[in-house]
Amino acid sequence: MEFVRNFPLISILLSLFAGPVSSVLDKKKAKFLNLAVIIIIGIMSGFVLFYVLGTGQEYVYTMGHFPAPWGNEIRVGILEAAMALFFCVVMLLCVISGVLERDSEIEETKHNLYYIMVNLLLCSLLALIYTNDLFTAYVFVEINTISACGLIMIKQTGRTIEAAMRYMIMSLLGSGLFLLGICFLYSLTGHLLMSNIKAQAAILQASGEYHIPLLTAICLMSVGLAIKSALYPFHTWLPDAYGYSTLSSAAILSSLVSKGYIFLLIKIFYRVIGFEIIKESKVINVLFVFGIAGMIMGSINAIRESDIQRMIAYSSVAQIGYIYVGFGLGNTAGIIASIYHILSHAATKSLLFVASSGITDASGKSRDFFDLTGSGYRNKLAGVAFTVGSLSMVGIPMFSGFISKLLFAQAAVENRHKILITLVALAISTILNAVYFLKTVVRIYTPEKTEVVINKGFQDVYMSEQKAKSFAMICLIALNFFLGLFSEPVVVLIERGLEMFA
Amino acid sequence: MNFGNILVNYEEAVAMILFGIGFSNLLMQKNLIKKIVGMNIMDTSMYLFLALKGYIAGRKAPIVVNGVQSMEAYINPIPSGLVLTGIVVSVSVTALMLSLTIRLYNRYHTLDLDEISTMLKKEGL
Numbered sequence: 227m228e229f230v231r232n233f234p235l236i237s238i239l240l241s242l243f244a245g246p247v248s249s250v251l252d253k254k255k256a257k258f259l260n261l262a263v264i265i266i267i268g269i270m271s272g273f274v275l276f277y278v279l280g281t282g283q284e285y286v287y288t289m290g291h292f293p294a295p296w297g298n299e300i301r302v303g304i305l306e307a308a309m310a311l312f313f314c315v316v317m318l319l320c321v322i323s324g325v326l327e328r329d330s331e332i333e334e335t336k337h338n339l340y341y342i343m344v345n346l347l348l349c350s351l352l353a354l355i356y357t358n359d360l361f362t363a364y365v366f367v368e369i370n371t372i373s374a375c376g377l378i379m380i381k382q383t384g385r386t387i388e389a390a391m392r393y394m395i396m397s398l399l400g401s402g403l404f405l406l407g408i409c410f411l412y413s414l415t416g417h418l419l420m421s422n423i424k425a426q427a428a429i430l431q432a433s434g435e436y437h438i439p440l441l442t443a444i445c446l447m448s449v450g451l452a453i454k455s456a457l458y459p460f461h462t463w464l465p466d467a468y469g470y471s472t473l474s475s476a477a478i479l480s481s482l483v484s485k486g487y488i489f490l491l492i493k494i495f496y497r498v499i500g501f502e503i504i505k506e507s508k509v510i511n512v513l514f515v516f517g518i519a520g521m522i523m524g525s526i527n528a529i530r531e532s533d534i535q536r537m538i539a540y541s542s543v544a545q546i547g548y549i550y551v552g553f554g555l556g557n558t559a560g561i562i563a564s565i566y567h568i569l570s571h572a573a574t575k576s577l578l579f580v581a582s583s584g585i586t587d588a589s590g591k592s593r594d595f596f597d598l599t600g601s602g603y604r605n606k607l608a609g610v611a612f613t614v615g616s617l618s619m620v621g622i623p624m625f626s627g628f629i630s631k632l633l634f635a636q637a638a639v640e641n642r643h644k645i646l647i648t649l650v651a652l653a654i655s656t657i658l659n660a661v662y663f664l665k666t667v668v669r670i671y672t673p674e675k676t677e678v679v680i681n682k683g684f685q686d687v688y689m690s691e692q693k694a695k696s697f698a699m700i701c702l703i704a705l706n707f708f709l710g711l712f713s714e715p716v717v718v719l720i721e722r723g724l725e726m727f728a
Numbered sequence: 729m730n731f732g733n734i735l736v737n738y739e740e741a742v743a744m745i746l747f748g749i750g751f752s753n754l755l756m757q758k759n760l761i762k763k764i765v766g767m768n769i770m771d772t773s774m775y776l777f778l779a780l781k782g783y784i785a786g787r788k789a790p791i792v793v794n795g796v797q798s799m800e801a802y803i804n805p806i807p808s809g810l811v812l813t814g815i816v817v818s819v820s821v822t823a824l825m826l827s828l829t830i831r832l833y834n835r836y837h838t839l840d841l842d843e844i845s846t847m848l849k850k851e852g853l
Contacts, residue, residue: 361810368817372824379828384835384848391828391841395763398821399754402770405814406747409774413781418806 230277234356237267241349245342253337260341268314275307284726301358305723323580323698324474331381331472343376351486361418371397374483377475389466396463404450410443420497451491455484458520461543468539477579480542481572496727505556514554518651520547525658532595534582545571555641563633570626577702578615584608588687600674605687611699616663626709746773760829760839771818775811782807
């Protein structure tokens, strides 16, 4: 057995233990440890991806060498390794970008607590990606929730504590439903390992026995994870949680946390139940309807928002809607489009959060829409970054958002019944996106009168003052262009990964 | 629809009713403490359900005594293990929720989440 095969487990354990260790370190060392862990895990994920691409087949890592029905397993394929690598890159850039904000917004003695949360979050995301055991997935879902809650409330204001409370309540409702679904599935199939459940589910489906309990289990798990990933009617906690937390937290939460749950849901569809049974169960139609509603209502809410961070947060609701519409189309192309959108949204939304903090820095920290006038001239890089992010969200060619919209449209064509409504919703949502994003871009490039700038005390921000943030923005812009211009290999990678997945 | 099954499996039915009570309390109560109580009821109902699924009438807990090693003598131990894991998760989440509640109460002197939201809007932060 090659040593590379141990890397997924090592990376989970590394981030898991880096958390408690940070609690006894001071601020600087904890930060260094955190960055080192993320970089090491990223490199290891790269090796794993390379290895899996080389062998061309996935492998199962049995923990403690207990055979299948008894032991706990990790299962690694192309998609998992690629996701782990991507999550590490985005996580690294998000953590780097918020250094200045963290210094001013977090109490001096509590910095190491922040890094505990980031480490644990990374650990739970990796475990959600790799695990082949449903109950392990549940435990790491809870770890993910708790550490995300810590990320929200590390900035101690009334707003963030209230947002953390609301986030916890909605998340607990979701995980309650998810756990109930697992209990149902366990009592139906007698297994907790994903591949064993799938074999039993196929037998149940063929014999027609326990049809309603199986359906109930699928519904409970889908709805539970949909609540946790903020699908439209369950999104009420999202704008506060993303809008008021510190910069790194907002970027990490929007681009990674909800994506972990969505990835788990894809895993449940493909690996636990089997996509054919899911398609027959019609659960995806419900997700489709809510996804369409989210695409439109999220954008409408964003238009009505005058606080720029909350506007971007509401835009997340719309983008999560896109991802669920991809599930709802019920074909492989739809799932590929959803996974691509997970990547493109993670790259774009974190860029937008970082850029928006850059342009608010140049407007005396005010997040009000009208105070942002001309801020694109006062902080040039952030202005460019915001423009790139906006164009990508709207779906202009060359940027990553365009490719995911194209993939969604192509997937819709394959589904005769849903083609019209999907294309119409895509068109409406694109127009609404354009309304609020381009409105902001025009606003930040409208020159402000000099006396107003002097009166309000707005100051120019240069790249040399904010090296970390500028570096993160440049990398995220590059990532965006990469996903937009070289989408072909990425899509092929996802396709191959998905074939292995089933 | 055969209601006879509900009478036969009345324990599972009770577990599901408790789940409903806990879930709706967590969702709809305004008082934060009542929400947390609801969450605990919801989790506990799930443990009841799991324990029921592992129990086989007439068998004993899977601890080997007197050298009896036959599989037929013992109940299914896995659900009990899951219950233990679930309790750990539930305890930590309850602790986190209670600490958040204390923070909010110290700041706003109320346990009503909606009232806290209106106060926050007045603060205009």
